Amino acid sequence: MNNIIVMPMxxxxxxxxxxxxxxxxxxxxxxxxxxxxxxxxxxxxxxxxLIQQNGVMRLDFGGWQPPFGILFVADSFAMLLVLSSSVVAxxxxxYSFSSVKPSFEKNFFYSFVLFxxxxxxxxxxxxxxxxxxxxFEIMLLSSYVLIAFGGKKRQLRESIKYVIINVVxxxxxxxxxxxxxxxxxxxxMAHISERIAEVGQTPMVTVxxxxxxxxxxxxxxxxxxxxxxxxxxxxxxxxAALFGALLTKVGIYAMFRVFTLLFYQEQxxxxxxxxxxxxxxxxxxxxxxxxxxxxxxxxxxxxxIAVGFILVGLAVATPSAIEGSIYYLIHDIIIKALLFLLVGxxxxxxxxxxxxxxxxxxxxxxxxxxxxxxxxxxLSGIPPLSGFIGKVLxxxxxxxxxxxxxxxxxxxxxxxxxxxxxRIFLTSFWGETIxxxxxxxxxxxxWIVSTCILALGTIALGLGAEPMSVYVQDAAETxxxxxxxxxxxLGGN
Amino acid sequence: xxxxxxxxxxVLVTVATYLLLSKSLIRVxxxxxxxxxxxxxxxxxxxxxxxxxxxxxxEGDPVDPLPQALILTSIVIGFAVTAVSLVLAYRTYQEIGxxxxxxxxxxxxx
Amino acid sequence: xxxxNVILRTVAKLxxxxxxxxxxxxxxxxxxxxxxxFSGGLVxxxxxxxxxxxxxxETIQKGLPIDFKLVAAFGAFLSVGTGFGALxxxxxxxTQAFDYFNVxxxxxxxxxxxxxxxxGVALVVVGVVVxxxxxxxEDE
Numbered sequence: 001m002n003n004i005i006v007m008p009m010x011x012x013x014x015x016x017x018x019x020x021x022x023x024x025x026x027x028x029x030x031x032x033x034x035x036x037x038x039x040x041x042x043x044x045x046x047x048x049x050l051i052q053q054n055g056v057m058r059l060d061f062g063g064w065q066p067p068f069g070i071l072f073v074a075d076s077f078a079m080l081l082v083l084s085s086s087v088v089a090x091x092x093x094x095y096s097f098s099s100v101k102p103s104f105e106k107n108f109f110y111s112f113v114l115f116x117x118x119x120x121x122x123x124x125x126x127x128x129x130x131x132x133x134x135x136f137e138i139m140l141l142s143s144y145v146l147i148a149f150g151g152k153k154r155q156l157r158e159s160i161k162y163v164i165i166n167v168v169x170x171x172x173x174x175x176x177x178x179x180x181x182x183x184x185x186x187x188x189m190a191h192i193s194e195r196i197a198e199v200g201q202t203p204m205v206t207v208x209x210x211x212x213x214x215x216x217x218x219x220x221x222x223x224x225x226x227x228x229x230x231x232x233x234x235x236x237x238x239x240a241a242l243f244g245a246l247l248t249k250v251g252i253y254a255m256f257r258v259f260t261l262l263f264y265q266e267q268x269x270x271x272x273x274x275x276x277x278x279x280x281x282x283x284x285x286x287x288x289x290x291x292x293x294x295x296x297x298x299x300x301x302x303x304x305i306a307v308g309f310i311l312v313g314l315a316v317a318t319p320s321a322i323e324g325s326i327y328y329l330i331h332d333i334i335i336k337a338l339l340f341l342l343v344g345x346x347x348x349x350x351x352x353x354x355x356x357x358x359x360x361x362x363x364x365x366x367x368x369x370x371x372x373x374x375x376x377x378x379l380s381g382i383p384p385l386s387g388f389i390g391k392v393l394x395x396x397x398x399x400x401x402x403x404x405x406x407x408x409x410x411x412x413x414x415x416x417x418x419x420x421x422x423r424i425f426l427t428s429f430w431g432e433t434i435x436x437x438x439x440x441x442x443x444x445x446x447w448i449v450s451t452c453i454l455a456l457g458t459i460a461l462g463l464g465a466e467p468m469s470v471y472v473q474d475a476a477e478t479x480x481x482x483x484x485x486x487x488x489x490l491g492g493n
Numbered sequence: 494x495x496x497x498x499x500x501x502x503x504v505l506v507t508v509a510t511y512l513l514l515s516k517s518l519i520r521v522x523x524x525x526x527x528x529x530x531x532x533x534x535x536x537x538x539x540x541x542x543x544x545x546x547x548x549x550x551x552e553g554d555p556v557d558p559l560p561q562a563l564i565l566t567s568i569v570i571g572f573a574v575t576a577v578s579l580v581l582a583y584r585t586y587q588e589i590g591x592x593x594x595x596x597x598x599x600x601x602x603x
Numbered sequence: 604x605x606x607x608n609v610i611l612r613t614v615a616k617l618x619x620x621x622x623x624x625x626x627x628x629x630x631x632x633x634x635x636x637x638x639x640x641f642s643g644g645l646v647x648x649x650x651x652x653x654x655x656x657x658x659x660x661e662t663i664q665k666g667l668p669i670d671f672k673l674v675a676a677f678g679a680f681l682s683v684g685t686g687f688g689a690l691x692x693x694x695x696x697x698t699q700a701f702d703y704f705n706v707x708x709x710x711x712x713x714x715x716x717x718x719x720x721x722x723g724v725a726l727v728v729v730g731v732v733v734x735x736x737x738x739x740x741e742d743e
Contacts, residue, residue, distance in 0.1 A: 003690050003695065003696050006696045010683065010686065010687070010696070013683055014680075014683050014684075014687065017676055017679045017680045017683060018680065020672065020673070020675075020676035020679075021673065021676055021677075059695060059696060060695055061695060061696055061697040062689075062695060062696075062697040062698045062699060063694065063695045063698050130563055130566070134566060134570070137570045137573075137574070140574075141570075141573055141574065141577060144574075144577050144578070144581070145577065148581055148584070151584055151588065152588075153588055153589065153597070156581070156584060156585045156588055156589075156597070157585075157597040157598075159581055160518065160578075160581060160582075160585065160594075160597070163574075163577070163578050163581060164513070164521060164525065164578075167525040167528070167529075167574055167578070168513070168525070168528070170574075171525075171528050171529060171531075171532050174529070174532040174535075174536070174567060175532050175535055177536075177563075178532065178535045178536040178539045179535075179539065181536070181539055181540065181559070181560075181563075182539030182540065187559070565641065568641075569641060573731070576731065576732075576735045579735065579739065580735060580738060580739065583738075583739050
C-alpha cells in the first residue's frame with residue numbers, strides 16, 4: 001500500500017475543488033495553494049528516498065490488481081519530474097501573487113493552476129496508457145482555460161488555435177490507443193511491454209508506435225512545433241512560465257516512457273525517426289530564436305530548441321545520453337520557467353515587447369539584468385550551472401553512438417541559444433536608458449523573490465549534480481531496463 | 494458488421510475534416526466533436542462487435558467490458574472540451590463580433 | 604426575451620417531472636445495468652435546460668436560487684472525497700465498499716459508497732451544463 005504516491009495528483013485536485021468554494025477569500029486561496037505545492041515538494045523528496053530503499057513503487061486504485069485495474073507507478077524518473085514541477089509551480093505561484101489581477105484571482109485562477117499541476121503530475125505517475133490520455137486531458141483542459149485569461153483579441157486567436165490543435169492531437173492519441181488495444185489487448189503499460197516482448201515488435205506495432213510518436217511530437221513540439229511560439233507568447237506571465245516549463249515536458253516524458261518501455265525493439269526505425277525529427281527541431285528552433293525581435297517569441301523558440309536537444313538523448317539511447325537527457329529535462333523545467341518569468345517581468349516594467357524598444361534596463365533593474373545573464377549562461381551550458389552536466393552527458397552519448405551529425409547540431413544550437421539571449425541582454429539591458437525611472441512600473445517584491453528562487457535552483461542543480469546523480473542514475477537504469485518496471489508492476493505485491 | 498462501422502467511422506472523419514477546414518468557428522467546434530465520436534467508433538470496432546453475456550458474473554461467452562469504459566471516459570472528456578471551446582468561441586464572438594476565423598487574423602504586434 | 608407560447612409552457616411543466624423521474628431511474632439503474640451518474644446527470648440537466656428555455660432565465664433563477672458553479676464543485680468534492688475516504692480506513696485510494704442492510708419498510712437493500720461517487724458525478728454534470736448554458740446566454 002503506497003497511498004502516498006497518489007498525493008502529487010490528488011492533493012491539488014482536492015484542494016482545487018475546495019478553493020472553488022472559497023471564491024471571495026483571495027488571501028486564503030493563495031496560502032492554501034502555496035502550501036499544497038510545498039507539501040508536494042516534501043512528498044516527492046520523501047518518495048524519492050523510499051524508491052532508493054524499496055525500488056519502484058506502485059499503487060493499485062481500489063485494490064484492483066494489475067493488469068485489471070488502473071494504477072500509479074512511481075519510479076525515480078517520474079518522481080524527479082514531479083519534484084521539479086512542484087518547485088516550478090510554487091515559484092510561479094509566488095510570482096502570480098503580485099502580478100495577476102484580482103478579478104482573475106476571483107475567477108478560479110488558483111483552482112485551474114492546481115488542476116493543471118494535477119494533470120502534469122498525473123501524467124508523470126500513471127502506469128496505464130489510457131490514464132495517461134486522461135491526465136493529458138485534465139492538463140489540457142485547465143490550460144485551455146488558463147491561456148484565455150485576459151481575453152484580448154490576440155489571446156483569443158491563439159487560444160482557439162491551441163485548443164483545436166490539441167483536440168486533433170488528442171484524437172490521434174485516442175486512435176493510437178485504440179489500435180494498440182486492438183493489437184495487444186491490454187492498456188497497462190507494463191503488461192503491454194510484456195506482451196510486445198513475447199511476440200517481438202511486429203511491423204504492425206511499429207506503425208502504431210509511429211502514430212504515438214506523432215501525438216507526442218505534437219504535444220511536445222518536436223518538429224510539429226508550428227503552434228507553439230504563438231500559443232506560449234500570449235498568456236499572462238506566470239501561466240506562460242508554467243506552460244513553457246511543463247507542458248512540452250509532459251510530451252517529452254511520454255515519449256521517453258513509451259519508447260523505452262513499450263517500443264524499444266525496433267530502434268533503427270523509431271529512434272532514427274526521433275533523431276531526424278530532433279535534428280530538424282534544433283535547426284528550426286535555432287532559426288526562429290534569432291529571427292524574431294519579440295522577446296516572448298525568442299523565449300518560445302528557446303523551448304523548441306530544448307525539446308530537440310533532450311530528444312537527441314533519446315534518439316541515441318546510450319546510458320550516458322539517457323542520463324544526460326534526464327539531467328537536462330530537470331534543468332530545462334527550472335530554467336525555462338525562470339526565462340519566461342524574466343521576460344514577462346521585462347515586458348511588465350517597460351510595457352514594450354520588442355528588443356529594439358527596450359534599452360538600458362540595467363540602470364534601474366540591476367538584479368533583473370544579472371539574473372537574465374545567469375539564465376543565459378545556464379541555458380548555454382556554462383559550468384557550474386545546471387545546463388552543463390546534461391549537455392556533457394548527451395554529448396558523450398552521441399559520441400559513443402557515433403551520431404556526429406546530432407552532436408554537431410546539438411552544440412551549434414547551443415551557440416544559437418547563447419546568441420539569441422545575449423542579443424536581448426546586450427540591447428535591452430545595456431545601452432542608453434530610454435525610459436526614466438518614474439515612467440517605469442517598479443518591479444514588485446514577489447517577482448524578484450520567485451525569480452531568485454529559480455535562479456538558486458539552477459545554481460543548486462549545477463553544484464549538486466554529484467549528490468543528485470544517485471537518483472538520476474537510478475532513473476536512467478529503470479528506463480534502460482524495462483524489466484525493472486515490469487517486475488515492480490506485475491510481480492505481486 | 495465491423496466493416497460497416499469502420500466505414501461509418503471513416504465517413505465521420507471525412508465530415509469532421511470538412512468542418513474543421515471551414516471558416517466558421519462554430520463549425521470547427523462541431524467538427525472536433527464529430528472527430529471524437531469517430532474515435533469512439535474505432536475503439537468499439539477494434540475490440541470486436543459481438544453479442545455476449547455480462548463479463549465476470551455472467552455465464553457463457555462474455556463481451557470485453559473495457560471499450561465501453563474507455564468510450565464513456567472519452568465522451569465525458571469530449572463533452573468538457575466541447576463545452577470549453579463553445580465558451581471560448583462565445584467570448585471571441587463578443588470580442589470580435591463575428592465567428593469567421595479569417596476576421597481573427599491580424600498584425601501580431603497589435 | 605419572452606415567448607408567449609402557451610402549449611410549450613403547459614407541456615413543459617408536465618414533462619419536467621417526467622424527465623426528472625427518468626433521470627432518477629437512470630441514476631439508480633446505473634448500478635448494475637446501463638445508466639449511471641453521467642447519463643442520469645445529463646438527463647437531469649436537460650430538464651433544467653428545458654425550464655430555462657421555456658420560461659426565461661430570470662424567472663427560473665428567482666424560483667431556484669442556486670449557484671450551479673457551487674453545485675458542480677460540491678459534486679466534484681463528493682466524488683474525490685469518496686476516493687480519499689478509503690485512505691482513512693487504510694485502504695487503497697478509491698477503494699469502494701458495499702454492504703447489505705435491513706431497513707424498515709424497504710427490507711434488505713444494498714448500500715454502496717459507489718452511489719455517493721456517482722451522485723457526485725451527476726451533480727458535476729448538472730452544474731457544468733447549466734453553468735455553461737447560463738454563461739453563453741447571459742446577454743442578448
